Amino acid sequence: MRNKFKIVVVILILAVLPVGCLVGPKYQKPEEQNAANFHNGPANADTLASVVNVKWFDLFNDEVLKGLINKGLENNYDMKIAMARIERTRAELGYTKADLLPAVGYSGTVNSNEKTFLPSNASANLSWELDFWGKIRHENRAVQDELLASEEGRKVILSNLVSDIAVAYFELRDLDNQLLITKQTLETRQKAYEIINQRFTAGYVSEVDKVQIEQQVAIAEAAIPSIQRQITDRENTISILLGQAPGPIERGKTVLELQVANNIPVSIPSILLKNRPDVKQAEMYYMASNERIGVAQAMRFPSFNIAAIAGFANSEVSSLFDGSSYLQNASASVAGPIFNFGKNRRRVEIYRQIAEESRLSYQKTCIVAVAEVEQALQNVKTYKEEWAARNRQVLAARKNLELSNARYYNGYVSYLEVLEVERSLFDAELSLSDLTESQLSSMIQLYRALGGGWN
Numbered sequence: 001m002r003n004k005f006k007i008v009v010v011i012l013i014l015a016v017l018p019v020g021c022l023v024g025p026k027y028q029k030p031e032e033q034n035a036a037n038f039h040n041g042p043a044n045a046d047t048l049a050s051v052v053n054v055k056w057f058d059l060f061n062d063e064v065l066k067g068l069i070n071k072g073l074e075n076n077y078d079m080k081i082a083m084a085r086i087e088r089t090r091a092e093l094g095y096t097k098a099d100l101l102p103a104v105g106y107s108g109t110v111n112s113n114e115k116t117f118l119p120s121n122a123s124a125n126l127s128w129e130l131d132f133w134g135k136i137r138h139e140n141r142a143v144q145d146e147l148l149a150s151e152e153g154r155k156v157i158l159s160n161l162v163s164d165i166a167v168a169y170f171e172l173r174d175l176d177n178q179l180l181i182t183k184q185t186l187e188t189r190q191k192a193y194e195i196i197n198q199r200f201t202a203g204y205v206s207e208v209d210k211v212q213i214e215q216q217v218a219i220a221e222a223a224i225p226s227i228q229r230q231i232t233d234r235e236n237t238i239s240i241l242l243g244q245a246p247g248p249i250e251r252g253k254t255v256l257e258l259q260v261a262n263n264i265p266v267s268i269p270s271i272l273l274k275n276r277p278d279v280k281q282a283e284m285y286y287m288a289s290n291e292r293i294g295v296a297q298a299m300r301f302p303s304f305n306i307a308a309i310a311g312f313a314n315s316e317v318s319s320l321f322d323g324s325s326y327l328q329n330a331s332a333s334v335a336g337p338i339f340n341f342g343k344n345r346r347r348v349e350i351y352r353q354i355a356e357e358s359r360l361s362y363q364k365t366c367i368v369a370v371a372e373v374e375q376a377l378q379n380v381k382t383y384k385e386e387w388a389a390r391n392r393q394v395l396a397a398r399k400n401l402e403l404s405n406a407r408y409y410n411g412y413v414s415y416l417e418v419l420e421v422e423r424s425l426f427d428a429e430l431s432l433s434d435l436t437e438s439q440l441s442s443m444i445q446l447y448r449a450l451g452g453g454w455n
Contacts, residue, residue: 021133022137022138022294023134023298024134024298025293027291030362032270032273032363032366037269038266038268038269038373050265052275052455054265054452055455056069056453058261059260059261059443059444059447060260060261061253061258062252064250064253065165068165068169068238068250072161072162072165072241072242073162075242075244076241076243079154080243082154083154085150085154086150089150093143093144096139096140097140099129099136099139100131100140103126104125104126105126106122106125107121107125108121108123111317119314120313120314120315120317121313121314121320123309123310125308125309126306126309127306127307127308130303132301132303132304133301134294135294135303138294138295142288142292145285145287145288149280152277152284153281155454156278156454158454159277159451159454160453162453163448167441167444167445168237169238170437170440171234171437171441172235173251173254174255174436176231176254177255177436178430178433178434179227181430182223182227183224185220185429186221186224189213189422196209196213196415205415208415209414212415212416212419255433256436260440260443260444264443266373272450273366273369275450275452276369276451279366283362285358285361286355286358286359286361289351289355290355290358292351292355295351296351299337299344299347300344301336302335302336303334303335304332305333306330306332306333307331307333309329310326310328312326312327372445375449376445376446376450377446380442380443383438383439387435387436393428394429397421397428398425400421401421401422401425404417404418404422
């Protein structure tokens with residue numbers, strides 16, 4: 001019986017040894033088109049600085065916002081989809097790895113009619129395709145690269161989720177502030193209307209003053225429902241990001257009290273491309289497509305297969321497991337293409353072009369990453385300067401309104417001047433509130449653009 005399994009043992013030993021060679025191109029990292037430093041960044045960027053060392057929860061001074069982000073990281077459906085995609089790719093990797101080893105199976109047949117053409121049998125069989133040209137190994141590497149790409153994709157979603165929740169929360173608090181400003185303005189205009197209406201009734205002012213203030217009251221009243229609709233929209237957006245049914249969102253600090261850490265390290269572009277998960281993801285996809293060129297090239301060469309079977313066969317079921325019924329066989333085969341009208345050659349060309357698309361997509365991702373940081377740096381700088389100017393405008397407008405009211409009630413100017421100053425103050429306060437939100441969001445966008453938020 002010892003000799004009966006020699007071939008099977010030899011085959012199993014061969015199965016775990018490296019066989020043949022790898023055809024196909026070797027991976028070469030694409031050239032990255034990026035500058036030595038950011039145009040809008042610091043003059044001497046830190047070549048060792050890394051934004052990944054800055055945890056997202058260290059950015060905010062609002063515990064409510066931190067709680068919302070944590071809830072989103074736990075329940076967001078895009079995150080759950082990304083995790084499912086990772087597990088699927090991991091299963092695919094295990095599935096393709098199994099092709100490197102022999103497949104062992106069994107079969108059995110029992111026939112009641114002893115005169116049947118096929119006798120009763122019970123056997124074990126083994127089949128194995130030798131990965132002589134590296135077709136299976138290339139596919140394994142491709143799936144492994146896709147697994148790494150899926151993990152980087154999860155980081156992209158995580159980074160975007162932190163950023164999206166924070167920005168949506170800033171927008172919500174800005175709208176809350178705008179609603180407060182509008183209600184205060186409406187209250188002021190209603191009080192002014194009562195005074196002017198009394199003065200009109202007493203004959204001190206013309207009907208023009210009364211009509212003008214009525215118009216301004218209506219404008220403020222109409223603005224409130226519009227802002228309330230936007231608040232509901234932002235709450236629904238945040239609810240979706242949190243993976244929950246739409247409903248009211250808890251509030252923390254006001255938009256004027258909110259802060260974002262401004263000590264975000266800005267490194268050189270080459271360090272950026274190592275931090276950004278979307279850049280890594282694009283490169284992993286290129287590496288996977290490059291491996292599949294090898295798969296296509298290996299399919300142009302012959303495939304070698306080994307098969308073995310051992311078992312029992314006998315026309316009589318009662319004698320099926322007698323020593324005389326034992327049989328075994330081992331075989332080797334080769335199969336390959338001869339003439340397919342260029343089909344195999346074109347298959348290789350298809351995968352070459354797929355790899356070329358991935359390479360170009362990777363290079364584009366690098367350029368976009370650098371451009372996003374450039375824009376974010378410029379936004380942070382200019383929003384800060386614009387906010388300072390707008391704040392001075394609001395302070396001046398409030399003083400101007402105070403003086404204009406005094407001039408009007410003392411009979412020096414018409415109410416038209418007061419209305420114009422009050423309208424300017426209203427617009428300036430809304431602009432300052434909106435600008436405060438933009439300034440906060442710009443810091444978050446810079447943090448995300450530099451590759452932070454996924455840790």
